[in-house]
Amino acid sequence: MSEDKKPKEDAGANEESEAPPSPKPARRRRKPVRRENTGDAPAEATGGTRPGKSPSAKPAARDRVTDRHEVKPTVRYLAELKGKRPIVGLTAYDAIMGKLISDAGVDFILVGDSVGTTLLGYDTTIPVTIEDMVRHTSAVRRSNPACLLVADLPFGEASLSFDRLLESCRRLMQEGGADAVKVEGGRDLADDIEKLVATGIPVLGHIGLLPQTVKAIGGYRKFGTERKEAESLYTDAISLEEAGCFAVIAEMIESKVAAVLASQITPPLIGIGSGPNCDGQILVTQDLLGLTAKGVPSFVSPYANLAKDASVALSRYVGDIRNKRK
Numbered sequence: 001m002s003e004d005k006k007p008k009e010d011a012g013a014n015e016e017s018e019a020p021p022s023p024k025p026a027r028r029r030r031k032p033v034r035r036e037n038t039g040d041a042p043a044e045a046t047g048g049t050r051p052g053k054s055p056s057a058k059p060a061a062r063d064r065v066t067d068r069h070e071v072k073p074t075v076r077y078l079a080e081l082k083g084k085r086p087i088v089g090l091t092a093y094d095a096i097m098g099k100l101i102s103d104a105g106v107d108f109i110l111v112g113d114s115v116g117t118t119l120l121g122y123d124t125t126i127p128v129t130i131e132d133m134v135r136h137t138s139a140v141r142r143s144n145p146a147c148l149l150v151a152d153l154p155f156g157e158a159s160l161s162f163d164r165l166l167e168s169c170r171r172l173m174q175e176g177g178a179d180a181v182k183v184e185g186g187r188d189l190a191d192d193i194e195k196l197v198a199t200g201i202p203v204l205g206h207i208g209l210l211p212q213t214v215k216a217i218g219g220y221r222k223f224g225t226e227r228k229e230a231e232s233l234y235t236d237a238i239s240l241e242e243a244g245c246f247a248v249i250a251e252m253i254e255s256k257v258a259a260v261l262a263s264q265i266t267p268p269l270i271g272i273g274s275g276p277n278c279d280g281q282i283l284v285t286q287d288l289l290g291l292t293a294k295g296v297p298s299f300v301s302p303y304a305n306l307a308k309d310a311s312v313a314l315s316r317y318v319g320d321i322r323n324k325r326k
């Protein structure tokens with residue numbers, strides 16, 4: 001991710017900007033449909049790099065032993081964690097990372113379309129295809145993660161027709177082995193999401209910064225810093241709750257606005273660059289591990305610097321062979 005795509009402000013998982021607008025509870029999109037909002041399917045249908053600074057290891061955290069919590073690979077379990085303990089999600093795109101992350105005890109793995117910017121060398125997530133997502137999802141599934149496995153619906157798949165959307169979700173679940181799908185978008189997609197949930201497809205919502213719209217919005221930025229936008233985010237969050245999303249990702253939303261949204265909806269609000277008061281957090285694993293070529297977003301404090309470690313090891317190997325030390 002190039003420097004010019006840096007957000008104007010730090011999303012500050014640990015920072016709170018002053019006097020943000022409160023998303024004043026507005027009119028609901030429609031009458032709430034009283035149903036389980038976990039999105040559990042019948043018979044349990046089963047579960048970029050963004051802008052930023054250079055990765056540097058966080059020594060204090062490096063040797064900390066992970067607190068173990070029970071993890072169950074169901075959307076109902078994840079949804080019911082709200083109010084009990086923070087939810088942790090991380091991205092994975094291959095079998096080895098899937099295993100490492102599952103073994104670390106996360107609640108869910110997201111096979112994000114961030115695979116485009118983290119692994120595939122694209123500048124945005126837009127070129128990522130459904131074939132890419134099926135392939136990477138099935139790779140993570142083969143690592144037998146103990147947690148919920150969610151696959152991202154890539155650019156365009158939700159826009160052509162409901163049949164196309166349904167078919168893409170079917171592929172992610174049947175061919176990729178996903179337990180659930182993530183769909184970027186708010187109220188405009190709520191009717192389609194409701195139909196997916198009714199079909200037995202658990203849906204993870206995604207509001208705030210929608211990386212698939214980056215060309216339209218002109219770059220990555222914080223959302224909800226103005227009242228009108230904060231209210232619009234509220235309407236989106238409520239619409240996704242009513243549509244039956246089992247949880248909602250909140251990306252780059254002003255910290256205090258995200259806190260209000262989390263308190264107003266029943267499904268967990270899982271933040272990324274949206275401050276500490278969400279019901280959980282998700283990060284792109286490559287950012288967390290410092291395994292990026294172009295730095296990490298300003299809201300990430302990397303726990304390792306794997307890019308540097310790999311570079312040192314590779315140079316040592318090349319030197320050893322050249323100098324016949326091996």
Ligand code: KIV
Pocket residue numbers: 048091110111112113114115152249251272282283284
């Ligand atoms: O694609 C992705 O990795 C995501 C997360 C950043 C939420 O959408």
